[in-house]
Amino acid sequence: MKLELSRVVQGCRLGKWTGLGKSAQHSLEVPGCLLYTRCATVPHLTQDTLHTIRDLPAVTQVSLDSLTTNLCLNDTVIFCSLHDSVKPRPAGYITNKTVSVWGSGGRMELTTARFMEIQAGIQPDCYQSMADGETWQANTSRKRVRKAVDRTLAHLDECLLLHQKTQELKHAEIFGVVEGGDVLEERLRSARETAKRPVGGFVLDGFHSAAMGPDVRAQLIQATSAELPQEKPRSKLHLNPSQVEIEQEARKSASETEAVSKAVGFWKRPQGSAVIVLGVGRPDEVISCVEAGVDLFESFFPFQVTERGCALSFPYAADPAPETSVPELNGESVTKLDGDETMTLFEMNLKDKRYKDDFRPLVQGCACFCCQKHTRAYVHHLLETNELLSGVLLMLHNTSHYLGFFRALREAIACDHLQDFKNRVLRHRKAD
Amino acid sequence: AVPLSLRVVAECPVSKARACILTLPHSPVNTPVFMPVGTQGTMKGITANQLEDLGCQICLGNTYHLGMRPGPELIEKANGLHGFMSWKRNLLTDSGGFQMVSLVELSEVTEEGVMFRSPYDGKEILLTPEQSISIQNSLGSDIMMQLDDVVSSTVKGPRVEEAMHRSVRWLDRCIAANKNPERQNLFAIIQGGLDARLRKACLDEMTKRDVPGFAIGGLSGGEEKDDFWKMVTLSTDHLPRNKPRYLMGVGYALDLVVCVALGCDMFDCVFPTRTARFGSALVPWGSLQLKQKQYAKDFHPIDPECQCPTCKRHSRAYLHALFKSDTAAMHHVTIHNINYQLRLMRDVRQSIIDQKFPEFVKVFMERMFPSPEDYPSWAVDALHSVNICLK
Ligand SMILES: [Zn+2]
Ligand SMILES: [Zn+2]
Numbered sequence A: 001m002k003l004e005l006s007r008v009v010q011g012c013r014l015g016k017w018t019g020l021g022k023s024a025q026h027s028l029e030v031p032g033c034l035l036y037t038r039c040a041t042v043p044h045l046t047q048d049t050l051h052t053i054r055d056l057p058a059v060t061q062v063s064l065d066s067l068t069t070n071l072c073l074n075d076t077v078i079f080c081s082l083h084d085s086v087k088p089r090p091a092g093y094i095t096n097k098t099v100s101v102w103g104s105g106g107r108m109e110l111t112t113a114r115f116m117e118i119q120a121g122i123q124p125d126c127y128q129s130m131a132d133g134e135t136w137q138a139n140t141s142r143k144r145v146r147k148a149v150d151r152t153l154a155h156l157d158e159c160l161l162l163h164q165k166t167q168e169l170k171h172a173e174i175f176g177v178v179e180g181g182d183v184l185e186e187r188l189r190s191a192r193e194t195a196k197r198p199v200g201g202f203v204l205d206g207f208h209s210a211a212m213g214p215d216v217r218a219q220l221i222q223a224t225s226a227e228l229p230q231e232k233p234r235s236k237l238h239l240n241p242s243q244v245e246i247e248q249e250a251r252k253s254a255s256e257t258e259a260v261s262k263a264v265g266f267w268k269r270p271q272g273s274a275v276i277v278l279g280v281g282r283p284d285e286v287i288s289c290v291e292a293g294v295d296l297f298e299s300f301f302p303f304q305v306t307e308r309g310c311a312l313s314f315p316y317a318a319d320p321a322p323e324t325s326v327p328e329l330n331g332e333s334v335t336k337l338d339g340d341e342t343m344t345l346f347e348m349n350l351k352d353k354r355y356k357d358d359f360r361p362l363v364q365g366c367a368c369f370c371c372q373k374h375t376r377a378y379v380h381h382l383l384e385t386n387e388l389l390s391g392v393l394l395m396l397h398n399t400s401h402y403l404g405f406f407r408a409l410r411e412a413i414a415c416d417h418l419q420d421f422k423n424r425v426l427r428h429r430k431a432d
Numbered sequence B: 001a002v003p004l005s006l007r008v009v010a011e012c013p014v015s016k017a018r019a020c021i022l023t024l025p026h027s028p029v030n031t032p033v034f035m036p037v038g039t040q041g042t043m044k045g046i047t048a049n050q051l052e053d054l055g056c057q058i059c060l061g062n063t064y065h066l067g068m069r070p071g072p073e074l075i076e077k078a079n080g081l082h083g084f085m086s087w088k089r090n091l092l093t094d095s096g097g098f099q100m101v102s103l104v105e106l107s108e109v110t111e112e113g114v115m116f117r118s119p120y121d122g123k124e125i126l127l128t129p130e131q132s133i134s135i136q137n138s139l140g141s142d143i144m145m146q147l148d149d150v151v152s153s154t155v156k157g158p159r160v161e162e163a164m165h166r167s168v169r170w171l172d173r174c175i176a177a178n179k180n181p182e183r184q185n186l187f188a189i190i191q192g193g194l195d196a197r198l199r200k201a202c203l204d205e206m207t208k209r210d211v212p213g214f215a216i217g218g219l220s221g222g223e224e225k226d227d228f229w230k231m232v233t234l235s236t237d238h239l240p241r242n243k244p245r246y247l248m249g250v251g252y253a254l255d256l257v258v259c260v261a262l263g264c265d266m267f268d269c270v271f272p273t274r275t276a277r278f279g280s281a282l283v284p285w286g287s288l289q290l291k292q293k294q295y296a297k298d299f300h301p302i303d304p305e306c307q308c309p310t311c312k313r314h315s316r317a318y319l320h321a322l323f324k325s326d327t328a329a330m331h332h333v334t335i336h337n338i339n340y341q342l343r344l345m346r347d348v349r350q351s352i353i354d355q356k357f358p359e360f361v362k363v364f365m366e367r368m369f370p371s372p373e374d375y376p377s378w379a380v381d382a383l384h385s386v387n388i389c390l391k
Helices: A113-124 A142-165 A182-193 A216-229 A244-263 A283-291 A301-307 A328-332 A369-373 A376-384 A389-414 A418-431 B050-051 B063-068 B071-077 B078-087 B095-103 B129-139 B160-179 B196-206 B225-236 B251-263 B271-277 B310-312 B315-320 B328-351 B356-366 B379-387
Strands: A002-009 A013-020 A026-030 A061-062 A077-081 A098-102 A106-111 A124-129 A173-178 A201-205 A274-277 A310-312 A348-349 B004-013 B020-025 B028-031 B032-038 B058-061 B090-093 B114-117 B125-127 B143-145 B185-190 B213-216 B246-247 B268-269 B280-281 B286-289
Touching: A002 A389, A013 A389, A026 A124, A061 A301, A077 A113, A077 B213, A106 A113, A106 B078, A142 A173, A142 A182, A173 A182, A182 A201, A182 A216, A201 A216, A201 B225, A216 A244, A216 A283, A283 A389, A283 A418, A283 B356, A301 A310, A301 A389, A310 A389, A369 A389, A369 B050, A376 A389, A376 B078, A389 A418, A418 B328, B020 B328, B028 B032, B028 B328, B032 B058, B032 B251, B032 B328, B032 B379, B063 B071, B063 B095, B063 B185, B078 B090, B090 B129, B095 B114, B125 B129, B129 B143, B129 B160, B160 B185, B160 B196, B196 B225, B225 B246, B225 B379, B246 B315, B251 B328, B251 B379, B271 B280, B271 B328, B280 B328, B286 B356, B328 B356
Parallel strands: A061 A077, A077 A124, A124 A173, A173 A201, A201 A274, B032 B268, B058 B090, B090 B143, B143 B185, B185 B213, B213 B246, B246 B268
Antiparallel strands: A002 A013, A013 A026, A098 A106, A310 A348, B004 B020, B020 B028, B114 B125, B280 B286
16 A cells, blocks of 8 residues: 655645555545544444445544454455544553553453454554553653653554564554654654654554644644655754744744745655544644645544534535525534533534524535435434434534545645635634 | 225235235335334434335324424424425324323323323323324324324223223314315224224224224233234224224234234334334344344344345344444344334235235244244134134
8 A cells, every 4th residue: 555645735745545455446535534433333324324425435444442343344444543532531551561442341451462463353454553642631741751652662563573473464554653742852753763663654643632732733743744754845844842832933934834845846756654643533623734744534523523413514615505604604603502612613503493493404505315305404303302313314414524525625735725725614713 | 085095906815814005195005014103203213215215115203292392383394294304105193192191191081182291391281183183284194093082901991981982073073173184194093992892883983984094093002912803803894895904003023914814904013113222133033132142253144034234234243243332233223123024014915915825824923933832822813713723
């Protein structure tokens, strides 16, 4: 498998991840997302309903903690991650030799040997190496962060050793995990050291929304990806490890980075490895990560939106249908309901009484099954009555909308309309 | 003319079983038919398209629930329940009376109607026959049910007789209240408890009315099965041949097969969809409790002979695991169970058309029970009464 880039604009890498799957016939366009699953199933959906969504990602993400048995997945390209980004996981269970995951049967403590045994059972196409990813909590000491990086590198070496000996994983690739919390020098060390190993790609861990502010994240990711072995526009930044300075630098250097990126312009490279960031899903954060050099994302975000009874409604299309949403959304999305702090400004809350007799589709012009067939009033009713179909319909719409967002993002990079695109998507973020 | 016609396609030469085509405003329905129940205007996580793909031609909505939420005005604005839930085929709605008596405390029946306290705001509400029909007119169902005076089938004495006579009077009020007789069919409900004399009296009275169809009510509420089947067969003996017969609340496979033999055409029950949500999958030899440990490593489909989307793709082990993590597990089993019910009725129907229904019943019983000693005696007796002898 390899990542073929067709162009880089303002740090955004446009391309195709190719040679995927047993037949090497599959590919995934980047920037893009994996198909989020639990127990190898997209939540709420069956095969029938899932396949009403057009252009599903060619790569399915499964996580060890949501996988309980050998599943028949032979026709899918699989990326296996350690944790389900949506599930909270208790801290304090990591040791020098083990990490813990929480499945339906409770806690499983994994050594690298056990971890690799499970991988051999799943036979993914690619998988993240075992990692100590517990440093995302606020106030984690620098010492603890350093330990996480050391342990993660040690796990990677052991995994690589076992990987080579495992027949079942002959065609699989290991993704090295970059840790380092919010400590720049640890991030850089983690990236540099990981890049020295024969990995097929890189996982950026510990960048969840809760872990740090958006500017810190963007700067850390940008600096980190510069350390990864990719032919990419080298940033001229020499960032100081101090967080405050990073943030100052961020503002100062934005235009400089842009200029550098532009100067490099079009370029092709024969081979490359993909960079995936875990725990990042909000559209604004996705855009900033893409600008910092990330190729791939998980797609747990539409699921989270579904679980709170909301529908993604932010505009992303260059030519929105006349009635769409922009002016209306500004008004709608600003109201947060019942103190629901998790709701973002990219969505509308279908539980709101105002939708009781609203016979419009969730999003005008949306081609998803839900919008083609059902109304806001109906989905509101399903939520009111706690009916299971609400989750099905919202999941269909939210997944479609999210995939549409990535498609539009790629088009914007391809056609040099990135700024317009950002304006559209981020317009109503100002109220946040 | 009533918006319904029934054509008898074939009759079993031995028993009272029959295969018909029931033509309703939204589409024809092949009977005998099982009607899945979509209480709140949705089929438990299954989309309208999936239900259509399973071959479902008619399903139920509950007037009580829909009348409460989202309310008849809103559904009328959405072009009826068909429009609201985006379902192109037929719908049957109940009167709402049964739910009130069974779900709500403090319901009181007077000549005027059923008085109950709203579980949402605590207000006293009176549901009259006229109101029930008015709500069902707003819902726009293809078949509406009269409001009847429901007494538990285990109650005896004068209350049963009173309820029977009142149900006849309420039928007349419902007929008079129907605003859409040209596009909505109103079915009468035969009452009379477990008393053959009262049942017969009710049948005599109600069949004098020119209603498009009849339901057999007041059964499957915990009575003895011996009493149950006798009331069913008594009813079908006196119902007109050219009108559909709907046995309310019946959905176990055995009951379906026996009651088809006794001459019933239509059935409904929440059981197949409810039990699916607890991980119970219906199969020709009974059911599988998919949450049980024994299925954790069982890589067979639920039923190797089943052609439903679930069985074509997923194993018992997969469903067992999925039940621990996602509601899609329920959807998979719901689809299988609805398919099981619909397929059973299709097979029953085909056997009637092929003039092989008695043989079908025998094979069905052999698969369902390990040996003839296990056949429930009521079923043996009921089938025997229509000349199908199992032993
Ligand atoms: Zn949609
Ligand atoms: Zn099946």
